[in-house]
Amino acid sequence: MAEEYDEEFGELGLVIGDLNIPSRASDLPPQFKDLLVPNKVQYVFCTGNVGNRETTDWLKTLSGNTHFVKGDFDEAKDIPETKIIQIGSWKLALVHGHQIVPAGDDESLYAFLKEMEADVLITGYTGVAKVSAVEKKYIINPGSVTGGFNGQQTSIPSFLILEFKKEKIQVFIYTLDGEVKIDKQELPLQK
Amino acid sequence: MQNQDFDIESLSQNLVGISNENQQLIKDVQNILRNEIVDEDGLIKLCQQGFTNQTSRLRGIVWRLLLGYFPLNRKYWTQVIIKNKDNYNNIKIENIKKAPPQNKNDHPLSRNTDSDWNNHFQDQQLWSKIQKDVIRTRVKELGKEDYREMLNRILFLCCKLNKMDYVQGMNEFAALILYMCMSDPNEKLQNESDAFYCFMILMTNLKNNFQLQKEKVRAFQDLLKKVDWKLHDHLVNQKMDFSILYVKWFMILFAQDFHIDDSLRIWDCLFCQKNNREEFLYCLAISFLIQLREELIVGDFGQILLILQNLEKQDINLSEVIQRAHLLQKEQKKC
Numbered sequence: 001m002a003e004e005y006d007e008e009f010g011e012l013g014l015v016i017g018d019l020n021i022p023s024r025a026s027d028l029p030p031q032f033k034d035l036l037v038p039n040k041v042q043y044v045f046c047t048g049n050v051g052n053r054e055t056t057d058w059l060k061t062l063s064g065n066t067h068f069v070k071g072d073f074d075e076a077k078d079i080p081e082t083k084i085i086q087i088g089s090w091k092l093a094l095v096h097g098h099q100i101v102p103a104g105d106d107e108s109l110y111a112f113l114k115e116m117e118a119d120v121l122i123t124g125y126t127g128v129a130k131v132s133a134v135e136k137k138y139i140i141n142p143g144s145v146t147g148g149f150n151g152q153q154t155s156i157p158s159f160l161i162l163e164f165k166k167e168k169i170q171v172f173i174y175t176l177d178g179e180v181k182i183d184k185q186e187l188p189l190q191k
Numbered sequence: 192m193q194n195q196d197f198d199i200e201s202l203s204q205n206l207v208g209i210s211n212e213n214q215q216l217i218k219d220v221q222n223i224l225r226n227e228i229v230d231e232d233g234l235i236k237l238c239q240q241g242f243t244n245q246t247s248r249l250r251g252i253v254w255r256l257l258l259g260y261f262p263l264n265r266k267y268w269t270q271v272i273i274k275n276k277d278n279y280n281n282i283k284i285e286n287i288k289k290a291p292p293q294n295k296n297d298h299p300l301s302r303n304t305d306s307d308w309n310n311h312f313q314d315q316q317l318w319s320k321i322q323k324d325v326i327r328t329r330v331k332e333l334g335k336e337d338y339r340e341m342l343n344r345i346l347f348l349c350c351k352l353n354k355m356d357y358v359q360g361m362n363e364f365a366a367l368i369l370y371m372c373m374s375d376p377n378e379k380l381q382n383e384s385d386a387f388y389c390f391m392i393l394m395t396n397l398k399n400n401f402q403l404q405k406e407k408v409r410a411f412q413d414l415l416k417k418v419d420w421k422l423h424d425h426l427v428n429q430k431m432d433f434s435i436l437y438v439k440w441f442m443i444l445f446a447q448d449f450h451i452d453d454s455l456r457i458w459d460c461l462f463c464q465k466n467n468r469e470e471f472l473y474c475l476a477i478s479f480l481i482q483l484r485e486e487l488i489v490g491d492f493g494q495i496l497l498i499l500q501n502l503e504k505q506d507i508n509l510s511e512v513i514q515r516a517h518l519l520q521k522e523q524k525k526c
Contacts, residue, residue: 009311012299035300040312161299172298182298 015142015160017047017124021055024148047124048096072098093118097125110134129158136190197268199224213245229263241459251375257462279384321346324362363446429492449503474519478512
């Protein structure tokens with residue numbers, strides 16, 4: 001009797017990283033700070049290079065399930081370099097990306113993803129938000145949420161919200177270019 | 192099948208073990224229900240002492256009539272049940288199983304009032320808030336997963352549709368009504384939809400119920416003084432705060448802590464009061480106090496509180512309390 005339609009609202013994950021507070025930026029842009037309130041997302045995936053302890057603590061208030069990996073400027077000793085997280089039918093691999101050479105190169109990232117035997121690679125470092133499909137897998141980068149991702153340049157502040165469904169991930173790309181812009185992309189599960 | 196008359200003949204089936212007096216009551220009620228239009232006053236007169244285990248089979252029909260869920264004309268009852276089952280299904284679909292966001296510009300962090308995502312979060316919060324109370328409401332009678340979900344749904348939908356906040360106490364009310372429906376010996380009355388609509392009607396009737404109104408506490412105290420000044424003075428001397436009683440008795444309407452059969456019986460009486468519910472409530476409360484007079488009048492502050500905060504644990508003859516309440520009400524009318 002029920003026609004085939006999407007399941008209802010899926011679980012949400014915030015993908016965020018390269019904040020570098022206070023060294024490269026004093027805080028998130030207010031428009032973003034305003035949107036990111038506790039108890040909206042089930043998961044937080046942080047690509048690394050958070051900055052000070054205060055910021056790490058703030059990230060932990062956003063959900064009950066926060067995952068951190070080590071960026072090249074993260075000093076804490078107890079953060080792993082990589083992490084694997086299973087969410088429903090999706091296997092995610094999380095790594096900052098400064099370990100991968102050349103930086104931000106899809107081929108090298110894909111090789112790493114394949115080694116991890118995961119479906120989706122969440123990575124940062126480049127400071128530029130990007131969602132790409134390689135073979136049957138996906139590489140997603142939230143960019144830098146403060147725009148201060150390394151010494152040389154600033155970038156457009158950005159982060160991602162992922163909505164997890166059984167057969168796909170709905171990606172919401174939030175960028176700040178004068179005002180908050182939201183783009184959507186659908187990633188069907190291909191195994 | 193649709194227009195089949197609601198069956199009331201089964202009410203007098205299987206009267207084994209029921210006292211003669213109660214058998215007569217059942218038959219008298221049945222006679223009233225046999226008429227095309229129910230004589231509401233006549234029905235109230237018969238039922239106003241409330242139902243016991245022997246006569247509880249009458250409760251389902253009587254509550255539905257007194258709440259106005261059933262019209263007085265019996266030929267519409269079956270229709271009402273069927274139509275409301277459909278309506279309730281639609282309400283559930285529209286408000287619980289929501290389709291995914293349709294609006295192109297909608298996104299998970301949106302705080303717009305017309306954002307599907309935003310409404311989804313508000314709904315989730317409301318559902319969770321209610322769930323925290325539901326899991327400890329009438330655990331003995333409604334502990335099953337199915338019943339818990341029904342109770343949660345009924346409370347959620349009522350609050351959502353009426354755009355009202357969930358307040359503690361609503362869970363006890365909904366629980367009584369749901370239990371009344373689902374434990375009815377007549378299968379045709381075991382409907383979550385009936386429980387939902389009856390609860391909605393009740394909430395509409397109890398507009399400011401959950402606000403503590405100081406004048407009412409005063410009125411209660413004054414009435415006690417009039418009826419039993421010795422007891423009143425003793426309680427006042429022991430620094431008894433009457434507003435404590437007000438919450439449990441006048442706001443929660445004896446729906447909590449009492450054995451469920453006792454709560455249901457008290458509600459039988461309250462529903463029979465139609466427009467005099469408040470006045471009867473005062474008389475009932477005072478009747479409880481008088482019933483416990485012997486222990487209360489020699490008790491100090493602590494002992495008094497212990498007794499009154501645990502009313503349901505006292506050895507009380509509820510029939511006596513109810514009878515006295517009716518007498519008090521009659522006496523007050525004469526004044």
